[in-house]
Amino acid sequence: MLLAEAPPALLVPILVIAAPLGFVAIWSGVCLLLGLVSGWGGLARRFRTRGSAPAGAEGGLFARIGLIAYRGVLGVGRADDGLDLRVMLLFRPGHPPLRIPWSEIRVEGERSLFGFGKVTRLRLGAGGPLLNLPSATWERVRPRG
Secondary structure, eight states, X not given: OXXXXXXXXXXXXXXXXXXXXXXXXXXXXXXXXXXXXXXXXXXXXXXXXXXXXXXXXXXXXXXXXTTEEEEEEEEEEEETTEEEEEEOGGGOTTOXXXXXXXXXXXXXXXXXXXXXXXXXXXXXXXXXXXXXXXXXXXXXXXXXX
């Protein structure tokens, strides 16, 4: 039965169900696409973690991975075995939690953000995307020693 042929009494329930499902499908599709474009998907194939976030992890950070700016939705933490990256639950489709081993992170320098502070450029994995992380955050989470 086509929507145009549905009796008027059925249109409201169909729309009440279809509209939220459509929104969730579009939202999830956009999140998946952003995960692919940023390089998160490739990182997830190598560094996906099922463990919990490390104690003291910072959330709500502004950072850039590849071409995508993660504005206030990225969580970063330091674990003994690597850098923990997580995206807020609402933006999680296509962005499973990551734990990048310290041996797979290469610092590629620091740059200024036009008077808004400094960011440290980190190469995540061999040939992986660049993570531009606020330098103050990197100083708190970088490996010690």
